[in-house]
Amino acid sequence: MFNLSILKTLSNDKDTVAVHPSSFGLPPEEAIIAELNKKYANRVLHDVGLCVTVFDLSEVGEGKVRYGDGHLWYKTVFRLIIFRPFTSEVIVGRVKTSDEQSIRVSVGFFDDIYIPSIYLPQPSCFDPDKRSHFWLPDSQLSDPQELMDTPTDGRLYIAQGAPIRLRVEADEFFDDEPGPPKAQNGIAVKTEAKRAPYSIIASIGEQGLGSISWWAPLEEEGDS
Amino acid sequence: MEILNPRSALLSNFEVLELLRQFESEHLTRTKTAIRIKKEEEAAGVPSLENPATTQTSENFRTIQIEAIQYLSADYLPTSSQTADGITHLVKDLAQYDLTKGEKLQIVNLAPTQPVELYAIVEEIEDRFPDETEVICNRVVESLSAPTLTGSPMIVPHSSAANSSLNLGSSLRYPEDEDADVVDEMMFDDTGEGAGIEGDLDREDD
Structure with missing residues (x-):
């Protein structure tokens, strides 16, 4: 789920790494890494993934002082640790929330992982009382009404907070510009909810996927 | 920035965790x-200026670092x-099979101990x-190896609440308790503007 990306600062001024004079006492590479982390850590780069942290610096140019400020400006090539599970990778997360359309899964530092209900093991159904989906293994039923009438003993619930094994099916990047504020009759109109810049679509409809407790060895099955 | 190579190498969860832990202890x-x-400066009566030799670790970096360490050392990961x-x-052992790089990586990351888990991978x-x-x-x-219980996300004191605090002994690899104190102290120092008050409290500690 993690990989390394090699990035290079552009030649324009904005992108060069500026080290403030107060950090001149540090070894330059430490100061540069700190600056880069300030800029990239916990940020989604379009079509790359979520940056976790700087891995190392591969090339650093000469620090230059420019007219007008006391910063040292460095051009650099560096490697970042990126969170971006590849398509078809199996990862483990925790169920964050469930609703009728999907299950939202979190891996702690990233929680825009969605399992749409079509990617659940079939037959399955959303139980509005428990606010969670359940799976009826070895059942021929398909009608939601019939599924809701089954005894609760046979249902395997995907409870909130449960560790869940899932397969990445696709990922999406959105780079939405904020745009100008809209106003109607002088009153600011609320813009629609922003899309997450990076989201993962996952499935759990296969053997071995789904709640970890479903596939645990028998002695542990009691707590499912 | 310019992206020279978006995926130059794959990293296993274990490597990322080790690296983040290392950054954490350096921090x-x-x-x-x-x-x-x-x-020392305060004791010597030097007016306490902002120490020039500290890097300001950014909030974002600390957040993702702590959250990622918590996730990667969770009890449902190996x-x-x-x-x-x-x-x-393990990787040497797996070399004899015709597995793809991604499959090997997932076997390392998820450590499937049952055939059914392997089926998915x-x-x-x-x-x-x-x-x-x-x-x-x-x-x-x-x-x-047998679970060594070193992988507990105990960097911040409150983090142990969600994860299994039952079987986390005190056999932890680095002295988290001390570190936790330091974090607290540091937070205190940040909020306290008046250097005199801080000095008094510090003296009490000594």
């Missing part, structure tokens, strides 16, 4: 040193019972390795 040592210097040697050995396993699923699982089991 804590730095904070400790900074606090010590500050105290990282706490993995060792660098074990993984090297390796495509068409029945056709490709009809008799070897058990063998691969056994190799994975061999590569795991």
